[in-house]
Amino acid sequence: MSVLAGPDLAAASPPVLSAEGIAARARRIREHVHIVTDPTGRELGLATGPRPSGPVLGTLPPLYPEWLGGRTFCEAHGVRFPYVAGEMANGIATTRMVTAMARAEMLGFFGAGGLGYADVERAVRTLADELPDSPNWGVNLIHSPAEPALEFRVAKLLLRHGVPRISASAFMELTPAVVLCSALGLRRGADGRIIRRSRMLAKVSRPEVARQFLSPAPSELLRRLVAQGELTSEEADLAARVPVAEDITVEADSGGHTDNRPLAALLPRIVLLRDELTRRFGYHQPVRIGAAGGLGTPSAVAAAFALGASYVVTGSVNQTATEAGLSDEAKTMLSEADIADVTMAPAADMFELGVKLQVLARGTMFAQRAARLHAAYQEHGSLEELPQPLRATIERDVLRAPIDEVWQRTREFWHQRDPSEVIRAEADPKHRMALVFRWYLGNSSRWAITGEPARRTDYQIWCGPAMGAFNRWAAGTFLAEPANRSVVQIALNLLEGAAVLTRAHQLRTYGVPLPASAFAYTPCRLA
Numbered sequence: 001m002s003v004l005a006g007p008d009l010a011a012a013s014p015p016v017l018s019a020e021g022i023a024a025r026a027r028r029i030r031e032h033v034h035i036v037t038d039p040t041g042r043e044l045g046l047a048t049g050p051r052p053s054g055p056v057l058g059t060l061p062p063l064y065p066e067w068l069g070g071r072t073f074c075e076a077h078g079v080r081f082p083y084v085a086g087e088m089a090n091g092i093a094t095t096r097m098v099t100a101m102a103r104a105e106m107l108g109f110f111g112a113g114g115l116g117y118a119d120v121e122r123a124v125r126t127l128a129d130e131l132p133d134s135p136n137w138g139v140n141l142i143h144s145p146a147e148p149a150l151e152f153r154v155a156k157l158l159l160r161h162g163v164p165r166i167s168a169s170a171f172m173e174l175t176p177a178v179v180l181c182s183a184l185g186l187r188r189g190a191d192g193r194i195i196r197r198s199r200m201l202a203k204v205s206r207p208e209v210a211r212q213f214l215s216p217a218p219s220e221l222l223r224r225l226v227a228q229g230e231l232t233s234e235e236a237d238l239a240a241r242v243p244v245a246e247d248i249t250v251e252a253d254s255g256g257h258t259d260n261r262p263l264a265a266l267l268p269r270i271v272l273l274r275d276e277l278t279r280r281f282g283y284h285q286p287v288r289i290g291a292a293g294g295l296g297t298p299s300a301v302a303a304a305f306a307l308g309a310s311y312v313v314t315g316s317v318n319q320t321a322t323e324a325g326l327s328d329e330a331k332t333m334l335s336e337a338d339i340a341d342v343t344m345a346p347a348a349d350m351f352e353l354g355v356k357l358q359v360l361a362r363g364t365m366f367a368q369r370a371a372r373l374h375a376a377y378q379e380h381g382s383l384e385e386l387p388q389p390l391r392a393t394i395e396r397d398v399l400r401a402p403i404d405e406v407w408q409r410t411r412e413f414w415h416q417r418d419p420s421e422v423i424r425a426e427a428d429p430k431h432r433m434a435l436v437f438r439w440y441l442g443n444s445s446r447w448a449i450t451g452e453p454a455r456r457t458d459y460q461i462w463c464g465p466a467m468g469a470f471n472r473w474a475a476g477t478f479l480a481e482p483a484n485r486s487v488v489q490i491a492l493n494l495l496e497g498a499a500v501l502t503r504a505h506q507l508r509t510y511g512v513p514l515p516a517s518a519f520a521y522t523p524c525r526l527a
Contacts, residue, residue, distance in 0.1 A: 001499065008037060008373055013025070013047055013048050013049050013052075014047065014052070014138070014340055015034075015036040015045045015046065015052055015054070016046055016047070017038055017043050017044075017045035018375055019421050019513070019515040020515070021046070022045060022046050022512065022514060022518065023514065023515050023517045023518040025046040025047070026046065026500075026504050026514060026518045027500055027503075027518070027521075028048045028084075028126070028504055029062065029063045029064070029499050029500055029503045030062050030064065031048040031049050031055045031062055032048065032050070032051070032059055032060065032061060032146070033046055033047070033048050033059070033060045033457070033503070033507070034046065034047045034048070034051060034052060034056045034058070034059050034378075035058045035059070035060075035104060035510055036052060036054060036056055036057065036460035036485065037054065037055055037057060038074060041055070043086070043441060043513075044057070044510075044511060044512050044513060045512075046512065049254065049412070057510075058412060058510055059096075060503070060507070061312075061500065061501055061505055063503050063506075064164075064499065065081060065492075065495035065498065065499045066080055066081055067497055068082060068302075068305045068484060068495065068498055068499060068502065069082025069083075069309065069311045069312070070082060070288055070297075070310030070311065072285070073247070073288050073290070073310040073311045074289060075248070075280070076199065076247075076288070077107055077135060077136050077165065078134070078135040079105050079106055079107050079136045079197065080105035080106070080107060081106045081491070082305075082310060082311040082312065083106045083107070083311065083312055083314075083494075083495055084101075084107045084108065084165070084201075084249075084290070084311060084312070084313040084314070085097060085098075085101045085105065085106065085107070085108040085109070085313075085314060085315075085318050085487055085491065086109055086203075086249075086292060086313045086314060086315040086318075086515075087109035087110060087111040087112065087113065087139075087140035087167055087169065087258070087293075087348045088111040088314075088315060088319060088462065089111045089112075089114040089115075089140070089141075089142065089256065089445075089462070090110050090111060090113070090114040090115060090136050090445050090449060091110070091112075091115055091119065091123065091324045091326070091449075092319060092324055092326050092448065092449065092462075093108070093109060093111035093140075093318065093324070094109055094110070094111075094324065094325040095110060095123050095126045095130070096322055096323040097110075097133075097260070097318065097321065097323040097324060097487050098110050098127055098137050098138075099127065099130045099131060099137070100323055100486065100487055100488055101136075101412075101487060101488065102131050102134050102136050102137045103461045103493070104488045104492075105136070106136070106488075106491055107136045107137070107138070107165065107386075108136075108137060108138075108463050108487070109137075109138045109139060109140050109165070109167045110123050110124075110137075110138070110139045111140055111325075112139050112140045112141070112142065112154060112441070113140055113142035113169070113170070113349075113359045113466070114142075114348075114349065116417060116444065116477050117150060117153055117154065117157070120139070120154055120157060121132075121157055123139070124157060124158065124161045124163060125161070127139070127205070128162070128163075129160055133163070135164045136164075136165070136368070137163075137164065137165060137521070138163060138164060138165025138166055138167055138201075139158055139163050139165075139166060139167070139177065140166075140167045140168075140169060140350075141155055141158065141166050141167065141168050141169075141177065141181060141442070142168075142169050143155060143168075143169070143170040143171040143175065143178075143298070143375075144323065144349060145172075145349075145350060145352070145501045146349060146352070146421075147418060148175065148177075148419065148430065148487070150417075150419065151175065151177045152175075152176060152177045153178050155177035155178070156180070156182050158198070158291035159180070159181060159184050159185075159197075160179065161197065161200060162197075162198075164198060164199065165183050165198070165199050165200075165376045166198055166199070166201070167202075167203065167249075168181070168201070168202040168203065168213070168245065169202075169203040170201055170203070170257045170350075171202070171204075171209060171212075171213075172209060173212065174212050174213075174217065174218060174221060174244065175221075176221055176224065176230075178200075178202075178227060179217045179218075179222065179225065179239070179244065180225055180230055181200055181229055181233070181303065182196075182200050182217060182239065182244045182245065182376065183217060183222065183225070183235050183236065183238070183239035184197065184198070184230070184231060184235060184240055185197025185198065185235070186234075186235045186238040186242070187235075187238070193284060194238050194241060194242050196242075196246070196383060197294040198482040199246055199247070200244065200245045200246065200247070201245060201246075201247040201249055201290070202245035202247070202248055202249065202271055203249045203251045203292065203313075204222075204246070204248055204249070204250065204251065204270070205250070205252070205258065205259040205266065206259060207269055207273055209269065210248055210250075210270050210273055210274075211273060212244065212245050213243065213244045213245040213248055213276070213314060214244075214245070214273060214274055214277045214287055215240060215244065215258065215277060215281065216239060216240045216241060216243065216244070216281065216507055217239045217240065217244050219240065220241065222236040222239055223236070224494060234384050236486060238470045240279075241264050242283070243277070243281070243283065243287050244290065245287065247285055247288045247289075247290060247310075247311075248270060248274065248287055248288070248289050248290070248489065249290040249291070249292050249311075249313050250263065250266055250267045250270045250289060250290065250291055250292065250293075250309075251289070251292045251313075252267075252293030252294050252398070253294045253313055253358075253464055253465060254292055254293035254294065254316070254358065254464045254466075255315055255316040255319075255342070255357075255358050255359070255464035255466075255467070256315070256357045256358060256462035256464075257347065257355070257357050257460040257465040258293065258357065258358050258464065259344055259389050260344075260358070261293075263291055263293060263294060263303075263304065264303075264307065264331050265309065265525065266454070267289065267291055267304075267307045267309065268307065268308070270289060271308055272316065272332075273297065273509075274286055274287050274289060280349075281472070285445065287479045288310040288311070289308065289309060289310055289357075290309050290310055290311040290312060290313055291307065291309035291311075291312050291313070292312070292313035292314070292315065293315075293464060293466070294408060294464060294465060294466045294469075295312055295314050295317075295466055296314075296316065296317050296465075296466030296467060296468075296469040296470035296473070297466075297469045297470060297473045297494070297497070298473075298493075298494055298495075298496070298497025298498045298501050298521050299497075299498075299501055299519070300466070300469065300497065300498070301494050301498040302497075302499075302501040302502050302505070305498065305502070306502070306505075312494075314466075314490070314491070314494070315462075315466075316334075316462070316463050316464045316466045316467040316470075317466055317467060317470045317490055318487050318490060319331070319334055319461070319463070319467070320334050320335050320463075320467075320482055320485050321485050321486055321487040321490060322482075322483065322486050323487050323514055325449060325485065326448060326449055326461070326485075327396075327448060327449060327450060327451025328451060328482075329451045329456065329459075330448040330449070330451065330461050331482050332482065333360060333362065333363045333364070333459070333461065334348075334360060334461060334463060335471060335480075335482055336362065336471070337360060337362050337364070337463065337467050337468045337471060338362075338468040338471065338472065339465040339468035339469055339472075340465070340468070341360060341361050341362035341463075341468055341475070342358050342359065342360060342361055342463050342465055342467075342468075343358070343359060343361040343367045344356040344357070344358055344359075344367070345357060345358075345366060345367035345370045345371060345460070346357050346370045346371065346373070346439035346441065346477065348376040348442045348445070349414050349437050351374065351377070351438050351441065352377075352431075352484045353433050354374070357462060358462065358463065358464050359460055359462055360459075360461040360462075360463040360467075363456075363457075363459075364378055364456070364457055364458065364459045364460075364461065365457045365458065366444050366457075366458055366459060366461075368459045369397070369398045369458065370440070370441055370444070370460075372393075372394070372398060373394065373398060373437040373440060373441070374437070376394065376433075376437070377430075377433055377434060378439055380433070381429065381430055382429030382432070382433055383403055383429065383432065383433045383436060384408075384429065384432060392515050395465075398440055399439075399440055401434075406436050406439050406440075407432065407435075407436050408438065410435050410436055410439045411425075414433050414435065421435065440458075441460065443455075444458045444459060444460035445460045445461075447459055447460075448461050449462060450527075457492070465526065467479060470490075473523070474523055477522055477523040477524070478523060478525060479493065479523040480523070489525070489526065492526040493521075493523045493524070493526060496521065496524070496526060497521035501519055501521065506512075
């Protein structure tokens with residue numbers, strides 16, 4: 001089967017009135033579908049292709065996956081499909097994944113979060129070489145409150161190399177780094193409209209954060225960047241006239257950083273806020289709103305578009321893709337998960353703030369062990385204050401090494417990455433404890449990536465309920481086998497299925513008696 005759009009060349013088909021026939025005709029989304037009646041006028045049926053003879057109550061035009069979202073999104077980003085493979089930190093969203101998505105005329109982001117500067121630079125150079133003239137690829141800029149200097153360096157790196165798309169994630173407030181990415185290179189075109197050099201997509205799950213990205217950049221931050229020589233006065237002036245981000249991804253119950261919000265409640269709230277701020281600031285065109293979180297089946301994707309999303313972003317399901325930078329063992333664990341096999345655990349990058357993220361619970365003890373470390377951090381002022389029984393338990397069951405040894409490894413790591421962290425830790429015992437405990441949280445993700453066999457029960461695998469939903473949908477099909485789960489096949493099947501379900505819902509609203517089978521789509525190989 002192909003998802004390529006083309007002219008309707010199908011021959012006329014006789015009307016069908018049976019449940020099986022109606023379901024089969026409803027799936028032929030690339031043809032005109034006509035709602036017809038039986039000779040008595042009492043029963044409704046369907047015909048596809050050219051208009052049939054006899055009474056026709058209504059006709060629906062062909063429907064393609066490309067048309068499910070907002071056309072302005074596809075035009076703005078040079079893509080054919082309104083679909084994004086989101087960034088998964090520590091390079092789990094690999095350069096291979098981003099390249100595959102770009103060549104399939106979709107959008108993909110490299111997962112730069114959690115990586116050192118050199119690793120991000122290497123990935124950016126690789127992508128720039130692989131996709132030199134393509135606008136439909138990007139790199140993640142993650143909020144790093146514990147490492148603001150690194151966040152700013154990464155931002156400047158992305159701008160220096162001309163990364164065309166930047167995905168801003170996990171931000172609780174605007175920072176100089178994210179404002180710089182939004183404002184640098186702003187200019188007026190010949191028609192007077194403001195043109196951006198890089199386009200930013202911002203992930204949000206709270207209205208108060210969305211408001212910041214939907215508004216122009218704060219004047220204080222713009223003045224500071226101008227004073228530092230990072231922006232020109234003209235760029236700052238233009239930045240005060242446009243929203244920080246042109247695309248807002250509403251992130252619902254997702255893997256990793258999440259507020260576990262339901263999409264059906266959150267997305268309409270952000271749309272209303274977008275409309276309010278568009279009127280207030282007089283934007284030439286409204287910010288596009290996308291959907292992420294919980295999108296693991298065609299029905300979920302169709303629902304997101306029905307809510308008004310211009311595009312969809314997937315994450316958890318792509319971790320089992322052949323291009324994902326995750327070990328085979330971790331991918332197997334993910335492919336066996338169900339929707340309830342997830343839980344919340346402390347986040348390494350925001351450990352001291354008590355921020356949590358959603359991870360896989362099935363087959364790993366990471367969440368429980370990480371929670372034990374955070375409880376110890378909250379209850380005690382330093383490593384030295386830990387009661388001996390608790391200290392022994394942490395060393396034996398969690399760290400699997402003496403705390404002093406872990407501190408030495410941690411110290412060496414931060415000496416290379418950011419020496420100021422070592423200085424602060426040696427002056428602040430509480431911070432030293434946090435860094436030691438973060439050693440476990442940080443390495444648990446890397447163990448899942450490398451497939452460290454001795455640490456299987458410590459794997460930290462970011463995952464939302466979408467993974468379990470995807471597994472149940474794919475069961476018994478070619479996508480059940482991990483070797484067949486390319487990121488493009490996952491994307492095309494979710495989009496194709498969403499189009500089939502959208503057509504079924506359209507027909508149902510016209511009173512056509514659709515059987516349950518019309519609302520099911522079985523994955524198949526698409527091109």
